[in-house]
Amino acid sequence: MPESHSPLHPLALAPVIAPPSTADEFVERFLHNLNFDRGVALSASSANDRYLALAHTVRDYLMARWLEDVRHQKEVQAKGVCYLSAEYLLGRQLDNNLLAADLTEVAGEALASCGVSLDELRAHEVEPGLGNGGLGRLAACFIDSLATMAVPSIGYGIRYEYGIFRQTFVDGQQVEQPDAWLALGSPWEFARPEDAQTIAFGGRTEKYDDDGVTRSRWVPAWNVQAVPYNYMVPGFRNGRVNTLRLWSAVATSAFDLRIFNSGDYEEAVRAQTFAENISKVLYPEDSTPQGKELRLQQQYFFVAASIHDFLDNMLADGFDLANLPERVIFQLNDTHPVIAVPEFMRVLVDEKHLEWDAAWAITQQCFAYTCHTLLPEALEVWPVELLGRLLPRHLEIIYRINDEFLVAVRERFGDDEMLVRNMSIIAEHPERSVRMAYLATVAGAKVNGVAELHSQLLRDKVLHDFDAFFPGKFTNVTNGVTPRRFLRLANPELSSLITAAIGDGWTTELERLHELEPFADDAEFRSAFARVKAANKRRLSEVLRERDGVEISDGHMLDVMVKRLHEYKRQLLKVLHIVTTYEGVISGRIAVSDVVPRTAIFGAKAAPGYAMAKRIIHLINAVGEVVNTDPRLEGRLKVVFPPNYNVTLAERVIPAADLSEQISLAGKEASGTGNMKFALNGALTIGTDDGANVEIRELVGDDNFYLFGMSEPEVEALSTRGYRPQEFYQGR
Ligand code: B1N
DSSP: OOTTOOOOSGGGTSOOOOOOOOHHHHHHHHHHIIIIISOOOGGGOOHHHHHHHHHHHHHHHHHHHHHHHHHHHHHHOOOEEEEEOSOEEOOOSHHHHHHHTTOHHHHHHHHHHTTOOHHHHHHHOOOOEESOSHHHHHHHHHHHHHHHTTOOEEEEEEOOSBOSOEEEEETTEEEEEOOOTTTTOOTTEEEOGGGOEEEEEOOEEEEEEETTEEEEEEEOSEEEEEEEEEEEEEOSSSSOEEEEEEEEEEEOHHHHHHHHHTTOHHHHHHHHHHHHGGGTBOOOOSSOOOOOHHHHHHHHHHHHHHHHHHHHHTSOTTOOGGGGGGTEEEEEESSTTTTHHHHHHHIIIIISOOOHHHHHHHHHHHEEEEOOOOOGGGSOEEEHHHHHHHOHHHHHHHHHHHHHHHHHHHHHHOSOHHHHHHHOSEEOSSSOEEEHHHHHHHHOSEEEESSHHHHHHIIIIITHHHHHHSTTOEEEOOOOOOHIIIIIITOHHHHHHHHHHHOSGGGTOGGGGGGGGGGGGOHHHHHHHHHHHHHHHHHHHHHHHHHHSOOOOTTOEEEEEESOOOTTTTHHHHHHHHHHHHHHHHHTSSOGGGSOOEEEEEEOOOOTTOHHHHHHHHHHHHHHHHHHHOGGGTTOEEEEOOSSOOHHHHHHHHHHOSEEEEOOOTTSOSOOSHHHHHHHTTOEEEEOSOTTHHHHHHHHOGGGEEEOSOOHHHHHHHHHHOOOHHHHHTTO
16 A cells, blocks of 8 residues: 555554355345446346346455455565466356355355346356467466466466457358457456556667667657556465456557647547557467467567566565566466567666676576477567567567577587578578577577477477577476366366265365276266266257257267367368268168267367368368268267357366367377366377377376377378378278
């Protein structure tokens, strides 16, 4: 609290205290929020009013801990994580927050006593889809785990006004609709306009004399305001609440005013639209960045705001910047936030006047980089022309980092020009551009891949020379998923069964699931497990009936492939399996009675510009139409493809699955995280030796994993020989 406040009332001095968690108290707060926040009586309220009032009530319970944690983190100045990610695929918040605060039962009881159904309000929440797929969901899982492990941390990202598009099918083809997730109100966020940062762009650099030293500085051309919105990130019943801080772009008043004073109203509005476009929409591309200017604006916008926010608000007064490495690690979620590196250097050198070498030594200890891909087309590069136009001073800084790095490379490896060219942060072809993965590798204290195989391939192939140059820098951190959301919340019956067997320690220590091993031969446990699976299938069938008007036939095996649509993930291969079975029955090669009753469930969005992916979606729907209606199959083979697969649907589909399809071409899927969610919910996996499948197979054993397809070295060998599919078709 600022010192200018001199409170008289004793309550104004006391810490905020969470309301007592009894059903009566909950009712009181819920009705209070409904009346005073929504301005309606219960009898006149809409479902949205009730949902918002409930969300506010849950918020109230978490608030005391949150305020305390924010204060505590600033006071203690312990080392913490700033997780920088362009995506957070959060999923619905209500249930997760109820669980973390241990309020689910109290809330259910309280609402029931008001004649309100908790389930109805749960269904009312629109999930914030601020991510594309695995990378964004991983960020959401990590901030959940950091809070649960009581690691001081703050997630920084972008508050996109429109998240990942809503997918519909028209004649079997994907049609994208805007995702106006904020339209009905967003009860989990707190706008903090007073903490806004001004973010500059464009212009030029100039040299100036600083007491006999020639320095460079940036003279930008325009700027925008970055307004933060805070979200609570509660740990699981540990009294900790961390913060997720997402930035929204607003036109600066100075910008407006200048144009407004010129009398050009239209230009003023246009300028405002231009500025606010920065946080307007999530780029709906997964694993294939398109190199658009607005995307670089987004990236710089959020990392610059985040770095300044951290330096301005999180450090103790008079903090010595030389000690930053003991205070913070900026974790870079892929290359999307890597422009933070030159920004950090710019702040230290140009604004804080540190010597270059001292600044670089700090920077190299304050950043770490997670790489999420091996696909060459997915490694971001920014044309020098574009980067220099948008961020001229940053380009200068990148050049200097590169010059000094290449001097060191020559010192170590000799004047091998080929090697130097291969390791340069600046690529010369097909156009001069900045290789963001190389910049991150040179700057980062650690570089990690996301599964054993991926980390190995990263070291052996994509960043081979860097591994030789920086021994010990490369590590593996296999991805993970939160068991709170994906088992405890998504599969309450299986959770209860597990807890009855081994206690509930697994909720925070997942390794404890090993204690279930003796139950694998326990007939009672096995039949209880089968009953849970059957119940989850019925529940999914109800959800799909309500949502899409389709049902799942009793007794069917659920064979599920849900993930972004990509050629390398091979949804096409799965469709061919269905077509083969169908053709086998129609041609009489397979007796229909031999077909195991099976429903193949797909869920997949295609990037709007990815034509082949969209054609595969069309094909799946077309195959489904034929297979589902042909009486000769006697209902034993079905294809279900609900549109708009998202976190909310994942939470229903995964617990019902029998078979998890993880069939990417070996060496292409960095990790996968869906594979883990299925395994956690007791599905068997059919999969290739790729990504984290390798580690899952080691854990679940060969009996529970149907290994399939070529290994990575076999794929490599075949592609070197030349892959000619026709030869396989003709059986040569
Ligand atoms: O990141 C996930 C992995 O489990 C997946 O295997 C991997 O494909 C995924 C550009 C990406 N890699 N790269 C992206 C997303 C958005 C974008 O604009 C690239 N996503 C992955 C978590 O490690």
